[in-house]
Amino acid sequence: MVVTEEIELPSWDLYELSIPCTVFGKPQPDLAESWYDFRLCGVGDRFAEAYGGSPGRARFTVRTPYGVDDTVIVPSVPDSCVEGEQPLPAELVTALRRAHDAGARMVSLCNGAFALAEAGLLDGRRATAHWMHTAQLAERYPKVTFDDSVLYVDEGDVLTSAGLTAGLDLCLHLVRLDLGAHVANQLARRMVVPAHRPGGQAQFIDMPVPVTDDAGLTPVLAWARAHLDEPLTVEDLALRAAMSPRTFYRRLQEATGTTPLQWLLNERLSLARSLLESTALPVERIGALTGLGTANNLRHHFLKRVGVSPSDYRRAFPPQRTRPERTST
Structure with a gap:
């Protein structure tokens, strides 16, 4: 480039x-x-x-x-x-x-x-x-x-x-x-930045900078990323963070600009993208590993958020793909 x-x-x-x-x-x-x-x-x-x-x-x-x-x-x-x-x-x-x-x-x-x-x-x-x-x-x-x-x-x-x-x-x-x-x-x-924010994400976030100390969120969010294949609820995450569900909801929204359920969906879709790009696992298995459940549910959310089906996405980003010649910056 x-x-x-x-x-x-x-x-x-x-x-x-x-x-x-x-x-x-x-x-x-x-x-x-x-x-x-x-x-x-x-x-x-x-x-x-x-x-x-x-x-x-x-x-x-x-x-x-x-x-x-x-x-x-x-x-x-x-x-x-x-x-x-x-x-x-x-x-x-x-x-x-x-x-x-x-x-x-x-x-x-x-x-x-x-x-x-x-x-x-x-x-x-x-x-x-x-x-x-x-x-x-x-x-x-x-x-x-x-x-x-x-x-x-x-x-x-x-x-x-x-x-x-x-x-x-x-x-x-x-x-x-x-x-x-x-x-x-x-x-x-x-670089200590989010691995992927989709291009369609809004420029406007009501509270882009945390207004409270979110140190209490870091361990529970890391734990949630490691357990995306499990059924997770706001109550589960709030309990692990030693907060009430209402406080957890508010703190996460202040820190990330999104709700707990949307945060979970974003993380699950991010994991799905990574698995589609890096493995040959069937869509059904990826749905289970990401906590999105059935292949149909994965397809629904993937198409709505990413704009293409998981199969089309995998064709665009095949596993073990070779690096293109164009690499000058």
Whole structure:
């Protein structure tokens, strides 16, 4: 994969740039025999300023001597481009078009969607960005269907994400596509982030940051993950956490933004995805191991949440699949 960035304008945000650097830039030889050939790229051998935190703080420059390659990630564009005060450089837009025409997988994080849209790569497609920018994008690029309610959108050869941590979700999704669920899950664990949040999950969580100390939840949630094949109720989990069911419900919702039953369903579906990708177990057995019961019940929830049947998902992510040739970053 190749990270490309607009580099002539005064400054760009550091956070979205750091995400692909973290996910793809550090070799993980114990997870995969070969890792991504990661490079920070631009449209010329020049320097760009980046900010960590408020402008004027932690400013540094990045040299981008490499050109565009087979997967291009646009982490962000400067605020002046978002506001229409300054256009994106024509050479950058041309480079993105050429990369796409050459078969590159095109990816944007947050307001990097402005660059892909300007290049016409989102025309006739569904896309997303940080919810603060989707109205501007929709007005400026009416040929694109922007959805501000999802974490990321996978259109095959063009993928877009919402802002901030949703960019991390999309990058882990790319690892899952390229290297499989096991590698993506292990990498996420090292980064201390959820192994998989589906792209359709809402950007909006009423209480995204815990307002109470959730240390009491950690052991019981770890226990629940290890016993997903058992019938679990809110009362069971609350008893193990030494809380009343009402308190447990409230604490979990504050900490995760979801209800206990939805949390269990998400964990069971995540396990089902992993088993479908990493084993040849029949769907009936996977239903039992995940606590979803019958194959029909697994199919119902899987289709509703993931959008495809377990069988179709397995065909897309076959067990012991080989790593594709496309791996430069």
